[in-house]
Each structure stands twice: as C-alpha cells, then as structure tokens.
Amino acid sequence: MAERSADEKKALRAALAVGLATAAYGISFGALATVSGLDIWQTCFLSLVMFTGGSQFALIGVLASGGLAAGGAAVTSAALLGTRNVFYSIRMAPIIGPGFFRRAAAAQLTIDESVAVASAQTSLPAQRYGFWVTGIVIYLGWNLTTLIGALIGDLLGDVSAYGLDAAAAAAFLGLLWPRLKERQTQAVAVGAAVVATLLTPWLMPGLPVIVAAVVAIVIGGFNLFARKGTTA
C-alpha cells in the first residue's frame, strides 16, 4: 500500500470518528423499526438498500403512527427527506470521477456524513479518500448495528411500556439539532412543527408531515427570515 499523505491521514481520522459515532445510531433505528411493525428482514433491507438515516427513520415513524394505510405518506416522507442526497451527489460527482461501477458504488454511499467529511478536506485525493472511507465505515457499521437493534427491538415487545415511542421523537430531534444554527432553519422547524400538530386531527396519519414541508418551500422560496448576507 502506498504511503498516505498527511492530508489523507487527517481524512482517515475524521472518517473513523464520524463513522463510529453514526454507526451507533443504527441500534436505535433497528430497535425502533421492529417495534414499528417491520420484521427483522425488512429492517435490514432498509439499511442495506435505502441507507439514508433520516428517510429510514421517517418511513418507520409514519408507519408507526398510521399503519399500512399510511404507506403512501410513509414513502413520500422518506423520498422528500432523501432529496438532499440529490444535492450531495451533484457535489460529489467531480470528486468521485468517471466510471460506471465507481459511480454506482459512490451513489449508494452518498449520505450526510460521507459528504461532510469529503467537503471538509482541502486536496482532491483527501476528499476522495475521506468520502470512501467514511461511506464504507458507516455502511458496515450501520448495517451491523441495525441488525443488533432489530434483534433487541424484537425481544422488547410492547413499545410504550419502555418509552420507545418517545425515543423515536428524541431520535428525530437528534437528526434535526445540528441543522438549527441558522435563524431561517429555526423558523422553518418551528413553523413545520406547528403546522403538523394543527393538521393532525384533520388529516390521515402521515399527511400532516408532508403538508408541513410546504413551510420549507414558502420560507425558502421567498427567502424569509434570512440574515443579511446569507441569502444562499
């Protein structure tokens, strides 16, 4: 193996730190998925194929509250949360370079964390290296811990007695928390939460979450609540 540059070593350290921290989320996901009504295979399928934490949590969250009747809303919520990966893949395409198989593998590993680690590096080799190492570490860790969590959730049985329904909300909050730095994002979060709550008695379970996405479109489209100089 060729000697790694200092840049690449830095990328490797970042990748391992982020990778290990994220892999631990998998336990929560696996446990919550099985108590939401998925079996162990379905839970593992999501981590293997969908492999994007926010969408996975969204899917099981909507299914937990609305059951199979909310299937359409569950798929839509997962898809809407997955749209940010479109922008990640655009950013990563020049870093990954050409080649069908390389790009296909990169697409599957294009998630918040791999893109964040790659973007934090300064040289192209380190960016490329950071992307792959982070993506692979998380892919392996996430799937392994999903399986462990699913086995635990399967053993637990009744959800509410253990407070796992509250754990689901706390898990979403953990995904949202790092995004709340900008005032505009805070406004969107508060607005969407209010809209979803107010609509809950009136719409089928799952739909209030999707309608609340309109808050992001309105505030983003008109660029409301933006601080001066941070319009993009």
Next chain:
Amino acid sequence: MTTWQIVILASIVCLALKTVGYLVPPRAFEHPTVARTANLLTAALLAALIAVQTLGAGQSIQVDARLPAVAVAAVLYALRVPFVVVVIAAAAVAALIRAVT
C-alpha cells in the same frame, strides 16, 4: 400496499435520488433558491415528524409522557450529550413516568 412493497418502493426511490447527481448535468439544480429550499425541506420534515411523534395519537393530539421525555432530550442535546445516550434517556424518562402514573 404490504409492508414489503412500502419498504422496497421507498428504498428504490431514495437510492434513485442519490444517483441523480452522478447522471444529470448539475445546471438544473444550481439556482440558490432550489438549493436553499432543499436544505430547509429536511429541517421541516424532521420538525414535523418530531411534533407528530411527540403529540400525535393516530388522528388526535395527546399530551402524555412523551412530551417531558422529548424536553429532556432537547436539554441533553444542548449539553452535547451523545445521540445514543439521549435516545435511551428519553425512553427511560417516558417509561418512568408511565410506571409511576
């Protein structure tokens, strides 16, 4: 739809979204409004999911042990406590309240 159909359909859609940027020339997505709104969309959906998970009970609103549990989680995140610990703590708070009420 069966659970398997939902799981497979959603997975394919999410995987397809990840491949878009590697297939399509990026120009269509370069507009700052589009990029900004996509970012905000994530926050909106997560916030809406938190609200529904915390207060929703089928098609009604119900204040119960989940609300204090999520409040505790928010305090712990503010104190930079790791994710897994916060999730377990939130579950424990809700379970404890249910056990004593």
